[in-house]
Amino acid sequence: MSPDPGLFETTRCLCLAVRRASRAITREFDQALRLHGLRATQFTLLSALHLGGSRSIGDLAEMLSADRTTLTRNLAVAEKHGWVTLRADRNDARSRIAAITTRGSRALEAALPTWRNAQQRLTETIGEQTAASLRKLAGGPCMMPLPEKPSANRKEKMR
Amino acid sequence: MSPDPGLFETTRCLCLAVRRASRAITREFDQALRLHGLRATQFTLLSALHLGGSRSIGDLAEMLSADRTTLTRNLAVAEKHGWVTLRADRNDARSRIAAITTRGSRALEAALPTWRNAQQRLTETIGEQTAASLRKLAGGPCMMPLPEKPSANRKEKMR
């Protein structure tokens, strides 16, 4: 009648925890950003390109801890909306460089107050402590160029 | 040359943080569970049904903080693999009750050591503190019946 005791521990599954939290939080942000035609994923993508400058698909994937092929699809969506452009790297025909457009920057900046609001509300809900843990878990400021892979001042690959 | 200071704050986006963490952790668990033909989502689903007993789609969705329609698709996958069955609620023709099958329980239990391993490794990586924060963020033991919606001892809706 009582559940399998050998499985009770799975109620503490960290994968479940983070996925559950991710779903709930993403819904919140998606809902808020909806008014500006953006979703959390696209907001993040545009923000990364705006702040970090044009980057290759692979660099973006690494920066966001996402699979390279996921970025291919996400960028296709952004391109369809006219938020980014994709062009070949002049120094490496294999590589494609993503760049945010004026339209993309406008959409991003228009959504900024809404984002700030959602961020503020969530921070109050979960508390500064938990927020800090979450950022630490994600590995620090995600969208900033990491020391090992600097590229802030280059638009193209160095030779 | 330097990035827009009005957007720098978005590097602290909690939605990005939780999604980034979710992607990374899910990849870990998916990879590990792959040997047993399960993914994190399906593992969680089966675990919830095994521990909490048969439940309606809506109840499962609420328990996992997922959209109802998401559970419809997830359950369809589980059903296709023969891990769960879906039948009409005897007392409410609108409702469908999901139940784990013997095959589903076997798959779940076979994957348990692998899950335990991944859980252990991740806990060591992120530390007990962060792990606790994450669980708190997700809202406690997710798969246990909540007080407001008890259903541990019923297979069907009470009248």
Next chain:
DNA sequence: GTTTCATATGTGTATATGCACCTAATTGCC
């Protein structure tokens, strides 16, 4: 009992996510 409202679910569409496999281009080595 009928009308009306609320509830439980299914479907269409769009996006997000990642693995397996493929192609093209670059790099190293000789």
Next chain:
DNA sequence: GGCAATTAGGTGCATATACACATATGAAAC
């Protein structure tokens, strides 16, 4: 220069996620 190994990316497939809309059923009001 030429070939092998590496690297960047695309595509097919499966799954995950959720909103808008539609349907069916139960419940409540009268």
